[in-house]
Amino acid sequence: MTVATSTTIGQRSTRHNDLRIALPPADLSFAQDEEWCVVRVNGEWREVRLHDYDELFSVPGLYEHLIYDILKCDSPARIRKLFEAELSASGAQAAALRALDLGAGNGMVGEELAGIGVEFIVGADIIEVAAEATERDRPGIYANYRVVDMTRLNQSDRRELAGYRFNCLTCVAALGFGDIPTEAFANAYNLIEPGGWIAFNIKSSFLDQNDSSDFAKLIQSVMVDKTLDVRKTQRYQHRVGTNRQPIQYTAIVGNKRRDIGNGMLR
Numbered sequence: 001m002t003v004a005t006s007t008t009i010g011q012r013s014t015r016h017n018d019l020r021i022a023l024p025p026a027d028l029s030f031a032q033d034e035e036w037c038v039v040r041v042n043g044e045w046r047e048v049r050l051h052d053y054d055e056l057f058s059v060p061g062l063y064e065h066l067i068y069d070i071l072k073c074d075s076p077a078r079i080r081k082l083f084e085a086e087l088s089a090s091g092a093q094a095a096a097l098r099a100l101d102l103g104a105g106n107g108m109v110g111e112e113l114a115g116i117g118v119e120f121i122v123g124a125d126i127i128e129v130a131a132e133a134t135e136r137d138r139p140g141i142y143a144n145y146r147v148v149d150m151t152r153l154n155q156s157d158r159r160e161l162a163g164y165r166f167n168c169l170t171c172v173a174a175l176g177f178g179d180i181p182t183e184a185f186a187n188a189y190n191l192i193e194p195g196g197w198i199a200f201n202i203k204s205s206f207l208d209q210n211d212s213s214d215f216a217k218l219i220q221s222v223m224v225d226k227t228l229d230v231r232k233t234q235r236y237q238h239r240v241g242t243n244r245q246p247i248q249y250t251a252i253v254g255n256k257r258r259d260i261g262n263g264m265l266r
Helices: 053-058 062-070 075-090 108-115 128-137 155-163 182-189 214-224
Strands: 002-005 020-023 036-041 044-049 098-102 120-125 144-147 168-171 197-203 228-240 246-256
Touching (some): 020 062, 036 062, 044 053, 053 062, 053 128, 075 228, 098 108, 098 182, 128 144, 182 214, 197 228
Parallel strands (some): 098 120, 098 168, 120 144, 168 197
Antiparallel strands (some): 002 020, 036 044, 228 246
């Protein structure tokens, strides 16, 4: 195994002085949602799946060190740059955006949005630990952070979220593996005002015509029928896998034209 220590990471990640991470041998390959590592925190080793976000977020600095420092994830910064360029090209002002950050995790995308001048951001995630990690690591980034199941919005949740009058949706590194179901993405998308901005990414293979998964069908449908008016797409290296091989994603920025209908979810 390859072992990485906390001595190489930034100040935010060094609050656990005994943080160590061991990756599987590079000649072992796993499906992206089955990747794992072994983590030592305060002298104890335990195995953690990379999609076990509640465990990753519960340890200060672990998520950033593993996903960004070791596995070289570039997605929040990449989406920020692409989105900022399209805003500039259209003459739109970031300060006028009212953004919903779906699958907000511990606030890394919200931090990028704030960095380009977005002043009103609401985070949404289904994991309570994610909200706690955001408050711990990036307090003040979000005007509100809702721990909510977007597939089961009750009347009160819908009324509150609709009242924010969102004109921007971001969803980064959270689609296509069951973390955010198609219905959750559609419900979030439908909260955005017509003409609003949509910025997200997805593993590039989900855009292949031969991918028959529900999520692939949904994304392909909204792009083909112009439910989403795509302004820019960019294929790039999202990160490397635990086998040290590149994982390719596609970033998509566009404007909403209409809601996602129920028929598109079947």
